[in-house]
Amino acid sequence: MIPAILLMLGIGATCGIVLSLSSKIFYVYEDPRIAQVENNLAGANCGGCGYAGCSAAAEAIVAGKEPPSLCIVNSKDGTEAVSIIMGVDAGAAEAPLSYNLCEGGNRAADKYHYMGVSSCKAMDAIYGGHRVCTVGCIGLGDCIKACQFDALHMGADGHPVVDDAKCVGCGACEKACPKNIIQVRTLSEKLMEFNQAYDALAPCAQTCPAEINIPKYISEIKAGKYDQAVQTIRMRNPLLLACGRVCPHPCEDMCRRGIEDEPVSINQLKRFVADYEMNSGSRIPITCAPDTGKKVAVIGGGPAGLSCAYFLRRIGHQVDIFDAMPKLGGIIRYGIPEYRLPKKVLDWEIQGILDLGINAFTQVKFGQDFGLSSLVASGYHAVFMGIGAWEDYALGIEGEDLDGCYKGIDWLSKFASGQEMKLGKTAAIVGGGNSAIDCVRTLMRLGLEKVYIVYRRTRNEMPANQVEIHAAEEEGIDFVFLAAPTRVIGDDDGKVKGLEYLQMELGEPDASGRRRPVPIEGSETVLDVDMVISAISQAPDPSFKDNDSAPRMKDLEITRWNTIDNDPETLQSSIPYIFTGGDSATGPSLVVTAIGGGRRAARSIDLFLKGEPVEPVEDSLQGKNIPESIFKKVDGITPIKRAKMPEIPVSQRLDSMIEVDLVLPEDQALAEADRCLNCCRLCYNPDTEFPIAK
Amino acid sequence: MGDLFVLSISCIFINNILLAQFLGNCPFLGTSKKMETAVGMGMAVIFVLVMAGMITWIVDVYLLKALDVEFLRTVSFILVIAALVQFVEMFLKKSIPGLYAGLGIFLPLITTNCAVMGVCLINIKEEYSFIEALVSSFSYAAGFGLALILFAGVRERVILARVPKPLQDTSIGLMTAGLIALTFTVFRGMV
Ligand SMILES: Cc1cc2nc3c(=O)[nH]c(=O)nc-3n(C[C@H](O)[C@H](O)[C@H](O)COP(=O)(O)OP(=O)(O)OC[C@H]3O[C@@H](n4cnc5c(N)ncnc54)[C@H](O)[C@@H]3O)c2cc1C
Ligand code: SF4
Ligand code: SF4
Numbered sequence: 108m109i110p111a112i113l114l115m116l117g118i119g120a121t122c123g124i125v126l127s128l129s130s131k132i133f134y135v136y137e138d139p140r141i142a143q144v145e146n147n148l149a150g151a152n153c154g155g156c157g158y159a160g161c162s163a164a165a166e167a168i169v170a171g172k173e174p175p176s177l178c179i180v181n182s183k184d185g186t187e188a189v190s191i192i193m194g195v196d197a198g199a200a201e202a203p204l205s206y207n208l209c210e211g212g213n214r215a216a217d218k219y220h221y222m223g224v225s226s227c228k229a230m231d232a233i234y235g236g237h238r239v240c241t242v243g244c245i246g247l248g249d250c251i252k253a254c255q256f257d258a259l260h261m262g263a264d265g266h267p268v269v270d271d272a273k274c275v276g277c278g279a280c281e282k283a284c285p286k287n288i289i290q291v292r293t294l295s296e297k298l299m300e301f302n303q304a305y306d307a308l309a310p311c312a313q314t315c316p317a318e319i320n321i322p323k324y325i326s327e328i329k330a331g332k333y334d335q336a337v338q339t340i341r342m343r344n345p346l347l348l349a350c351g352r353v354c355p356h357p358c359e360d361m362c363r364r365g366i367e368d369e370p371v372s373i374n375q376l377k378r379f380v381a382d383y384e385m386n387s388g389s390r391i392p393i394t395c396a397p398d399t400g401k402k403v404a405v406i407g408g409g410p411a412g413l414s415c416a417y418f419l420r421r422i423g424h425q426v427d428i429f430d431a432m433p434k435l436g437g438i439i440r441y442g443i444p445e446y447r448l449p450k451k452v453l454d455w456e457i458q459g460i461l462d463l464g465i466n467a468f469t470q471v472k473f474g475q476d477f478g479l480s481s482l483v484a485s486g487y488h489a490v491f492m493g494i495g496a497w498e499d500y501a502l503g504i505e506g507e508d509l510d511g512c513y514k515g516i517d518w519l520s521k522f523a524s525g526q527e528m529k530l531g532k533t534a535a536i537v538g539g540g541n542s543a544i545d546c547v548r549t550l551m552r553l554g555l556e557k558v559y560i561v562y563r564r565t566r567n568e569m570p571a572n573q574v575e576i577h578a579a580e581e582e583g584i585d586f587v588f589l590a591a592p593t594r595v596i597g598d599d600d601g602k603v604k605g606l607e608y609l610q611m612e613l614g615e616p617d618a619s620g621r622r623r624p625v626p627i628e629g630s631e632t633v634l635d636v637d638m639v640i641s642a643i644s645q646a647p648d649p650s651f652k653d654n655d656s657a658p659r660m661k662d663l664e665i666t667r668w669n670t671i672d673n674d675p676e677t678l679q680s681s682i683p684y685i686f687t688g689g690d691s692a693t694g695p696s697l698v699v700t701a702i703g704g705g706r707r708a709a710r711s712i713d714l715f716l717k718g719e720p721v722e723p724v725e726d727s728l729q730g731k732n733i734p735e736s737i738f739k740k741v742d743g744i745t746p747i748k749r750a751k752m753p754e755i756p757v758s759q760r761l762d763s764m765i766e767v768d769l770v771l772p773e774d775q776a777l778a779e780a781d782r783c784l785n786c787c788r789l790c791y792n793p794d795t796e797f798p799i800a801k
Numbered sequence: 802m803g804d805l806f807v808l809s810i811s812c813i814f815i816n817n818i819l820l821a822q823f824l825g826n827c828p829f830l831g832t833s834k835k836m837e838t839a840v841g842m843g844m845a846v847i848f849v850l851v852m853a854g855m856i857t858w859i860v861d862v863y864l865l866k867a868l869d870v871e872f873l874r875t876v877s878f879i880l881v882i883a884a885l886v887q888f889v890e891m892f893l894k895k896s897i898p899g900l901y902a903g904l905g906i907f908l909p910l911i912t913t914n915c916a917v918m919g920v921c922l923i924n925i926k927e928e929y930s931f932i933e934a935l936v937s938s939f940s941y942a943a944g945f946g947l948a949l950i951l952f953a954g955v956r957e958r959v960i961l962a963r964v965p966k967p968l969q970d971t972s973i974g975l976m977t978a979g980l981i982a983l984t985f986t987v988f989r990g991m992v
Contacts, residue, residue: 111870118864118877122884129888133895158838160910223963232961 140169140192147188148178168193174277176255186255190275201293201396201423203276205258205269207244209288209307210323212266214790215240231285240789242307243288250280250289259289295396295422298342299710304726304733309786311358311373313732316700317350319343321358321373322785328376329780334391336380341393344702345417346410348385348456349439351378352448352768354699355572361732363786367744371783372771375752379776385452390459396423401716404429404487406473409437410698411493411689413460414705415712419491420463422713427487428465431472433524435461437495438690439698441520442542444549445764474651479660489684489712492671493705496645496690502537506595507641511603515542515642522549531637533557535606537592538642539569540695544576546640547584552761559585559634561592561608564624574752578767581757589613589624593631595639605633647671647691670694676723678708679715686712736788743793750779805936812940814988818916819948820978821985825916829949830974832907839953843946845907847939850917852889853882854938857921858931878921886912916945952981 145165156177158164167173168189175189221237223229227249230236236245244266251259251267258273259280267280267289278291288307292300302308302318311321320339327336340347354374362370384391401424405416408430416426434440435457439448461467471477473494482490499514501507511531519542522528534555536546539562547558560579562569565588569576580586589611596605610630613622646669652660664672664681671687673680678688688704690696711721753769760767771779784791818824825846832842857878865871890908893901911917920941924934955977964973 110868111873114864114868114870115873115877115880118860118880122880126884126887126891129891133891135894160907162909163907224960224969225966226960229961 138169141165143192144168144175144189147181147185147192149181149185174279174282175275176253176277176279181255183255186277187275190277201295203278203291203293203296204271205250205274205276205280205289205291206297207267207269207289209240209242209244209266209286209787210326210785211240211307211787211790212244212262212264213238213246214264214787214792215243216790228283228285236286240307240787242286242305242788243790245286249283249285253279253283255279293396294394295713298418298421299706299713301707301710301724302728303724304728306728307788308728308733308736309788310361310363310732310736311371311786313728313736314361314730315343315358315703316697316730317344317703317706319358319377322783322787324380325371325373325376325780325783326785328380328776329783331777333380333383337384337391340377340380343706344699345414345460346439346456346698346702347377347381348452349410349448350374350699350702351381352452353439353443353572355574355697357697361737363738363741363791364744364782364784366738366741368746368782369749372749372752372779375750375771376776376780379771379773382770385455390462393421393459393463395421395463398425399423399716401425401488402427402486403489403491403712403716404482404485405491405493406430407437407493407495407689407691408432408435408457408467408469409493409495409689409701410439411495411691411701411705411708412437412491413457414702415491415493415686415688415709416465416705417460417463418706418709419712420465422709424713424716426465428467429471429473429477430467430469431475431494432520433470435467435469437493438497438516441523442516442545444519444523444545446548446552446760446767447545449766472651474654478655479657480655483657488716489686491705491708491712492680492685492687492691493689493701494647494651494691496647496670496695498646498648498669499641500643500645502592502641502643504592504594506597506603509595509597509603510601511638512595513638513640515546515640516645518640519545519549528553530555531603533559533636534638534640535559535561535587535592535634535636536640536642537561537606538644539564539571540642540644541571541575542645543640543642544571544579546642548575548579548582549764550638551582551584552764555638557585557636559587559636561587561590561606561634563589563591563611564621565589565613568621574768578754582761583757587634590632591624591626596633603637603639605635606639607631607633645690645695647694668694674723676727676729677711677721678704679711679721683721684715686715733788741784741791741793744784747782749782750775805933808933809936809940810991812937813944813947814985815991816941817944817948817985817988818920818941819945820982822919823982824919825914825945826978828910828914829952829978830971832910833949833953833956833974836950836953836957839949840946842907842910843942843949846911846914846916846945847942849886849889849908849911849914850920850938850942850945851935852885853917853921854924854934855931856881856885858924858929858934861925874922874925875918878918882917882921883912916941948981948985952978955981 145161148161150161156164158167164177168175168177175193176186215238217237218239219237221230225247227245227247230245235241246265248261256273256275258270259267262268276291280289281291302313309322324336324339344350356374358373359370364371403419403424403426405412405426405428408428412428416428419426436453440453497516499516530553534550536543543560547560550558590608591611592606592608594607595603596607598604609626611624611626614625617623649665649669652663662682666672671680671691673687673692678686680687686708688708689701714721750771754767819829828842832838860881865874886908920938924937929937959973
């Protein structure tokens, strides 16, 4: 008995002493959170999580390799405690949320009848699932089973729905989904997502240069959730009031409904919710990520600059905008006239962006009032240049410098700035784009007797927005097609008295398939006008490069079209910390293109600021369409007329600059939203499922 | 030499600790969902079992038998093995972090695993010499690893099969384990 007791004491004491000594000798620092996390796991050491024991699981959780919900037998409280321990981690300050990217669920047709285990992972292993849509939701709910917080449920139409209030962003659902359809992302990550070739995208959303999730915001309108629709648009486009009015909506050309019927009036719906917010008297709050402490200078406060600044601010960077003009907005303030986009509306929209905490410095010109060295010295970590394209091309014909000859943007911006303009009685505007139409419609409102548009080709080739051309016709503008100006004729005082042009006819088709206009010999004709405005496109003004004294500036490459050279995917210029987008990078384009460019540049700038390689978005669509999503015919559609845009009658338009196009009334907007098929990559809801209710 | 070889074969196949003696079933089910963990677990068991086999043999011969207190065998083995594993874990963590990264996380899980304990007791019961005990410990552990890896391979594929709902996951796992155990009975007549 005695020896037995002594022996046990002896073994026990030896083990104890050896262990306590060796724990001192072999001490290794360990993250204290590992122990905390381990205390909150189930402690069963069962290995059910796939790790060998609880301490291994705790280590993996703290290392960020696994979500707090890793432990499969843990109680809800335990998992929550682990989330809290992990949540205090600075790296996770911006809470991620789960998003479901496939909204179609079981709409896409079946390829075969599946009888295996009720698990998405298992089904995915067999030809990638049973749906014809290879990217979409399988619908067996692995994500729902994986969620420990009851934040996911199967929606009525067979796709999982996330309950934002319950989601803790643990990431378990994302890991469970074999299709990458459920993704757990922070707000910043969501804001910086771009359309990719394997995404679940409707044709309209693929085409939108700003990549707005069109079907989502339309279905939110349909559900009466106007606030959410506004927020959905703001994930991609901060200038919804402006775009809702002036965008030529390339998305509508690709609308799937348009194959069998008139396309959905996507842009009018955008304007509807945008106006709804403005008229509601209060702004829908815009959330920003926590401050990162990085500072970016944005040169040029046009759509590109505003968009870049807005997105950089929302992902937590500090932004200052510098603009040469007295007010922000660029062409949409100084080019697009009041009757298309009232200044009051624009001011309200820009104020909302600045309210996020963006500083604007106006009437300071890059290259003149400040330069690259002053920006670098002021501690900006990166620069975005969106200086637009404001240099009008000259016609290159005789008499162009006579009194009464003007240039498009120059004239429009002076007029918009409120300068006293010298007007004639009759005017000829050369060009076929938006600036030409803006000039003629403005002049018409200023009381000129006769206003002509002189264009080299025919109406079909005019690059201006269709609605603009139509409005100009209604307002009584004279179109002179197939006319190439040859000379401006002046009187003895050097004042314009006529524009001579050569008539053209359409000849052989050129490389682009359009018939090339060829002059008819001896067909010179003179238009009697006392004003000539040339509005035949513009180029950026690269003078800042020569004016800037910083030696570094020499590295900035300018193309032969005077645009700032950049990588078309990352928008990084030849100076690594300068990024550029909008008209100054692409040449004259559209407002939404500039907005999309601003956001793409914001993504690259963010990567640059984080010290990561500035690499393009993988398989980025950039407006290209996914072939399988473009249909030839669409079954099950009953044609329904699209909403007609309300506008004020011509008789009331011409004596003031009052806005012409009006917003859709609510009932019509809801009916229009109902026309949307809520398309995705392959599936859609034919009307029969959603009869017009209202 | 020949005897040792026969001993080793019989420990690995005929008397496989998992499939013939049914010891160590918790990690067998727990860590067999992924091949990667199964391999790690197998290695860790080999490592621990060889160490434990040696030390318990020494304790038994030079302490328990010498002092004639063999009735304390089970309790003292538990104590010794547990302390040994803890010590090895600390030692590896500090001195051989590479090895620790591979095996470390599995060590605490098998501190007093019944397979480890069982093999140590078998060594004594069969009155093996030190060398024999060493070979038997290693071979039993290798047999454990073999069974675990085979099982993990099967389980990784079972997920793709159509299994009736009540039988999914652990239930089908146990049935598969039973079938594998049955196949191991063919080794019975070998030695
Ligand atoms: C008359 C006209 C009508 C148009 N109508 C439409 C339309 O209906 N729909 C449509 O989608 N698109 C239309 N467009 C095209 C659209 O306006 C442009 O594509 C868009 O505004 C480009 O945005 P941006 O930010 O790149 O440049 P801009 O809007 O040109 O802005 C550039 C900004 O940079 C500032 N800036 C320039 N140089 C400097 C400098 N050195 N230092 C500091 N600041 C500087 C300018 O003051 C300006 O604020 C129209 C264009 C014109 C000219
Ligand atoms: S087309 Fe889109 S919504 Fe439809 S199943 Fe595919 S991914 Fe889902
Ligand atoms: S019907 Fe709706 S979702 Fe489909 S392409 Fe048209 S606007 Fe987009």
